[in-house]
Amino acid sequence: MPLRLFEDDRVGRLAPLTLTRAVFDLRVGARTLLESAVDVFQPSRLVLQTRTLLAGVTAQEHPETAVREATLGGTLFVNGRWLVRRGEVADAVKAAERTGEARAFVQDGVLLALVHPDPPAALLSRDAIGIEQAAGVPEERVEGEVLVGELEDMITDLGARIAHDAEAMGGLGTHAGTVEDGAILIEPDRIHLAAGAVVRAGAIVRADDGPVWIGADAEVGENAVVKGPVYLGPKAVVHAAARVDESALGYWSKVGGQVHASVLHSLSSKGHDGYLGNSTLGRWCNLGADTNTSNLRNDYGEVSLWDPEAGAFRPTGRQFMGLVMGDHSKCAIGTMFNTGTVVGVSCNLFGAGFPPRHVPSFAWGGADGLVPYRTEKAFRVAEAVMARRERSLTEDERALLQTTAAAHGLEAG
Known part of the structure; x- marks a missing residue:
């Protein structure tokens, strides 16, 4: 059947x-x-x-x-x-x-x-x-x-989900990749290292708190610390001195700085110092150097998130919640995201201060205001970004983004 x-x-x-x-x-x-x-x-x-x-x-x-x-x-x-x-x-x-x-x-x-x-x-x-x-x-x-x-369900019990999936996918204890001299694997029988993957000198991969599954051709850079449960998809990169724990990095995603309890779907980059916590990024996202997300309110109160159906913020019942970012969105160096921020598809954010906690799709700007992001310019950026990963913007993708801009973009109201 x-x-x-x-x-x-x-x-x-x-x-x-x-x-x-x-x-x-x-x-x-x-x-x-x-x-x-x-x-x-x-x-x-x-x-x-x-x-x-x-x-x-x-x-x-x-x-x-x-x-x-x-x-x-x-x-x-x-x-x-x-x-x-x-x-x-x-x-x-x-x-x-x-x-x-x-x-x-x-x-x-x-x-x-x-x-x-x-x-x-x-x-x-x-x-x-x-x-x-x-x-x-x-x-x-x-x-x-x-x-x-709900959006917060994406990362609920994320560590336990990663651990479950790693066990189900199998191969823990298999080390078909390269572990350079000076790298440390703690509880290697709970670490999967696929063919072509490499753990560079000085890196520490710890599986004592949960399994670590490292996909084909992935890389853990020099002096990086990866603390399970963690999933690194094929060609994913953890840059030198980065810290990653309780997170899932999809295909050919790249991270630096600190990443905690977060999901990067695939083909997204947070390549520099800065903090990403309790967050979800779609595809083709890029966070500029020293971008930081708040995942805990100063008063330790309940985090709210934008409700797209109600057109207002709603309670989540969560104390920890960072950023949700749609596909093809970008932010400049030094960007700060407030607790519980939702950024739509194909946004370009920059400038001092915190952007709004809800940024509609195809928005351009930041704390000082947002204007519609022209689709022809957004498509040029998307094509340039995708070319760096040996991809091109297909007609189906272009048509869907055009429809998204018309139906859900800032200009659509």
């Missing part, structure tokens, strides 16, 4: 990150939500039912996977926001899949999974699937599962 990952009507709450990617492509540990679901369900075929607007970039991201294609016969639908783990609920879903009998798995009014013996064409073409589409299907209520519903 094919596995069909779908999006529901709550993915907008995860903007700006979900403005440019399907929700199941969010990295919430060492792995994305998609990777976790595939690992548990081991489907014979995978189909991605994303929003129509994202079909092109999703197909580009997953060239060997069907996107929004119709399927015949029994299908397992799984909510793309579900952080799937092995256990009673996943076992129940798999049992229903084996029998092929219609069954809806619901948690707190949200459709978690749906086994449908013969889904109609209208269901297979929807941008969003919810509990309403399971009307008339026998329902099984479940509890205790993680649904990523």
Whole structure:
């Protein structure tokens, strides 16, 4: 039975990150939500039912996977926001899949999974699937599962998630890369070092508090300290003397300074001194030298975050929360971000003082004010940045960014 990952009507709450990617492509540990679901369900075929607007970039991201294609016969639908783990609920879903009998798995009014013996064409073409589409299907209520519903959920229990993923991916204790003389690996049986990866002289990689998974061709620079749980994706770079703990760095991301309890999706850079804590960066972000994020209020109070649906700030229940930055956004040297700042897609921030705690997409400026960031200029910058990673801005990406600017940019109101 094919596995069909779908999006529901709550993915907008995860903007700006979900403005440019399907929700199941969010990295919430060492792995994305998609990777976790595939690992548990081991489907014979995978189909991605994303929003129509994202079909092109999703197909580009997953060239060997069907996107929004119709399927015949029994299908397992799984909510793309579900952080799937092995256990009673996943076992129940798999049992229903084996029998092929219609069954809806619901948690707190949200459709978690749906086994449908013969889904109609209208269901297979929807941008969003919810509990309403399971009307008339026998329902099984479940509890205790993680649904990523708010931006702060991206980094909740991040260390534990990274540790879980590292164990699931396997290879701990395998050192196929290079450990230079003078580098120190503490508890090497909990460290994975893939082929082509290197730990430079003087670096310390500690796995006594959690595993460290270092991907192919990644690099830990001289005198850097990496303290697990940590995931370094393929070609990720931890610069000399940097400190990284409880964080996940996606493909070809680069960090310097201090990074704590944060996720960099991929192809982003925080290459210099400065602090990034309890934060999430999308793709193609760049933080200038000595950029610092506050992750704790001066009064130690609860952090609020921008609610894109309410158009106002909302409480998070968290004491620690730093920066959320959408794809293709940049900031200049010495930028300071206040606690709980949300920066949209393709912003360019600079100047003294703290930028606003909510910066709409395609904004240019800083504490002294914001003006619309002209799309033609933003695209020129994106093309230059992507060329440095041997990529180019595709027509699908360009069209999606243009739509994002029109619908969610500063000029859109």
